[in-house]
Amino acid sequence: AQSVTQLDSHVSVSEGTPVLLRCNYSSSYSPSLFWYVQHPNKGLQLLLKYTSAATLVKGINGFEAEFKKSETSFHLTKPSAHMSDAAEYFCVVSDRGFKTIFGAGTRLFVKA
Amino acid sequence: DTAVSQTPKYLVTQMGNDKSIKCEQNLGHDTMYWYKQDSKKFLKIMFSYNNKELIINETVPNRFSPKSPDKAHLNLHINSLELGDSAVYFCASSLGTGQGTTEAFFGQGTRLTVV
Numbered sequence: 203a204q205s206v207t208q209l210d211s212h213v214s215v216s217e218g219t220p221v222l223l224r225c226n227y228s229s230s231y232s233p234s235l236f237w238y239v240q241h242p243n244k245g246l247q248l249l250l251k252y253t254s255a256a257t258l259v260k261g262i263n264g265f266e267a268e269f270k271k272s273e274t275s276f277h278l279t280k281p282s283a284h285m286s287d288a289a290e291y292f293c294v295v296s297d298r299g300f301k302t303i304f305g306a307g308t309r310l311f312v313k314a
Numbered sequence: 315d316t317a318v319s320q321t322p323k324y325l326v327t328q329m330g331n332d333k334s335i336k337c338e339q340n341l342g343h344d345t346m347y348w349y350k351q352d353s354k355k356f357l358k359i360m361f362s363y364n365n366k367e368l369i370i371n372e373t374v375p376n377r378f379s380p381k382s383p384d385k386a387h388l389n390l391h392i393n394s395l396e397l398g399d400s401a402v403y404f405c406a407s408s409l410g411t412g413q414g415t416t417e418a419f420f421g422q423g424t425r426l427t428v429v
Contacts, residue, residue: 236417240355245404246420253416290355301370302347302418304357 204229206295208305216313221265221280223308225293228274235276236294236302237267246292252276263287288312317341320405320421327395328429335390335424337405345369346388347418348380349404357404363388395428402426 209224227233237249250261257269267278276293293305318339327333339346347370348360362370366382377393392399402425406418 238420245422246357246406248417248419251417292357301362302359304349304359307355307357309355 204233204295204297204301204303206293206303206305208291208293208308210308211306212309212311214311214313215283217285218282221278221283221287221310223278223291223293223310225276225278225305226274227276227293227295229295229297231297234296235267235269236296237261237265237276237278238292238294240290240292240307242289249278249291283310283312285312285314318405318407318419318421320403320424322424323422324425324427326427326429329395329397331395332391332393333395333426334392335403335405335426337388337390337421339386339405339407339419341407341419343407343409343419344385345408346382346385347406347408348388348390349406349420351402351404351423353401361388361390392426395426397428400426400428 206227235252238246239249240246249265250259252259252269260266265280267276269276290307290309292307294302296302320337345364347362349357351357359372360374361380363382365385379391382388402423404423405421408418409416
């Protein structure tokens with residue numbers, strides 16, 4: 203069985219400071235893991251994905267995530283937040299493509 | 315060109331009506347999905363089709379019936395709409411075939427409001 207837990211429902215940072223959005227997962231298989239972003243009243247856009255290659259994954263807009271099997275974590279980071287990063291972020295685990303499980307989401311607020 | 319397109323974008327209807335949401339993808343993907351996003355932004359998979367065959371049906375009332383005429387289309391028909399059906403419905407597609415996993419590409423969503 204798979205599950206994914208996003209440890210924070212809301213994160214607030216100041217513009218220019220680092221971002222950390224936390225995600226833990228469980229999976230019976232070697233998982234594929236993704237981070238998606240959803241801006242207000244928009245669809246979902248893929249930020250980055252891990253599919254058993256390099257454990258440090260770089261995505262779009264300066265985001266990256268590190269897969270840590272020992273900690274079953276896949277936290278999303280960005281060195282310096284921008285106002286345009288304010289959005290809802292979803293961590294996703296997938297088993298071989300047929301079933302994807304979304305985390306509950308983390309709302310990122312960026313203060314000027 | 316829009317990769318995954320849904321229509322309509324907004325749908326307001328009365329309780330008891332029957333409505334359909336259409337989805338088309340031009341990515342050549344084998345797998346398509348319907349997700350429901352509730353008012354708290356929680357996304358839950360409803361159905362998954364692979365090459366027109368139903369793969370996943372996640373405890374969805376049988377008032378919801380997906381139909382896949384070909385692998386580029388997955389439509390969602392809802393009978394006897396209820397207030398609790400109000401949500402944003404997302405269609406998605408991916409190359410997922412069980413042998414490997416790729417990311418899902420999402421449509422822009424259909425905001426369904428039942429009054």
